[in-house]
Structures are given as structure tokens and as C-alpha cells.
Amino acid sequence: MNETGLCNELLGVAPDARFVMGGGSRHGHPDERLDDTAAMARAYDAHAGELYGFALRTLDDRSTAEEAVQETFVRAWRAASRFDPSIGGVRTWLFAICRNVVVDLSRSRVARANRDQMLVSNPNHDDLERRLRAWQVEEALGRLSDHHRQVVVATFYEGLSAKEVAAALSIPEGTVRSRLFYGLKALRLTLDEMGWEGD
């Protein structure tokens, strides 16, 4: 059974469910085994509430505490073959896992909070980037020769066609095209020098 299926099964267990023991007992404690889904479900039934209380006290958030309990049982299921009842009981083992889960969730929550905080303090991060890019383009434009800049500005900021620029400046269209070509090439070089990442 996959982990999702296991979780669904575990979460679908009725609080008063009772399971028939299979395979006899070890160490005189029939509950102290986790080698099949029925045993896991039984462990869930016996300890989930207490684990939830522990997680809730630590995390102070109901849905995160629920997540912690689910994650605890997922990890327990993955590691079930390593469970050794001679070292400690199921409860002790589950609490050890749950503590790790709670620590992990706290960490990711702190990381998330920090990230949210950064977004709150820099609401216009994208805008800032665009402005920086615009500033670089403006800088690069300022370094063009007048002839090249004239054509580039007319093309991009005034939206004129090469033919229209030619008419406006009273120069041949071929000259406009050539200036546009060298203007763009020069801009590319200048932007590259500025460490621009345009690709």
C-alpha cells in the first residue's frame, strides 16, 4: 500500500475501532508491533490524539498540528521495519518521530514567515527589477551616437516604421535601417558591459 492510501486508511479509522491481533505477541505486549497496516491503524488509534496534543502545544496551530500527526505516521510507516520493541514501545518511538516532524515543520514555518516578511517589505520587487532594467536601457541609450539614438528612440518610443523615420529625418530608408542595426548592436554591447542578463 502506498503512503497516501495508508494515511487515508489511518485517518478513516473510527475512534473506537478494535483490531484483532494477528501473529501472536512479542515481549508480552501484543500492541508493540508495526509490521502491517492493521498494526499501524491500531497505533494511530492509540496515540494520534496524544501526538496531536503534543504537536498543538508546540506548534500552536491546529492544521499544522494535524499535518504533524499525519507526517509522523507516514514516517513511521516508512521506517516500520526499523521499529524494535526491545528498545522502546510504540508510543516512545512515535513521539521521537513526532518531535523531529515538529522541528521540521517549525523550521519550514519560520522560513515561510521570513519569505512572507520579505515579500511584505518589498511588495514591488518585480517592479524594482523592471525599473532597474529600464534604467540600464536608458543608460545604454545615452551612450549611443546621436544618429543611432534618434532612430532607436523613434522606432521604440514613438513607434514609427523605418519608412516613417526616414521621412521624418529626411534620410533614405536604407540609412535608417542601417542605423537601427548598428544602434541595436551598440546597445547590446553596452548592456553586456553592464552585466545585463537579457537572454
Place this chain on the structure above:
Amino acid sequence: VTEACRDRRGSLAVAATGRLDPAEQAALDAHVDRCDACRSELRELTTVALAFAATAEMGWERD
């Protein structure tokens, strides 16, 4: 880069701005498909042109 490619530079620049008339664009496309140098030139020009177009759309105020 052949002499013919050099003659196409103006067309490549205008193509990068997306303003080449359809007939000329079709002729240029046919050439660019076969010519690595012109294809790479067009790509470079288009990158710069797109950056400019984006900046222009922001309503950058020159002067």
C-alpha cells in the same frame, strides 16, 4: 558572413522590431533558415529589441 548577408543587416534590424512587411519578412525567413550567421544575428537583435519594447511599454520618460 557574405556580402549578401551584410546587405540584409537593415532587414534583420527591422525584423527584430517586428515591423518588416510580409513579403520582405518571408524572403528574409527563407534566408535565415539556411544561414546560421544571420539566424544568430537576428536572435541577438531581437533580444535587445524586446528589452527596449518592454521598457518603452513601462512609459519610460526620456529627456
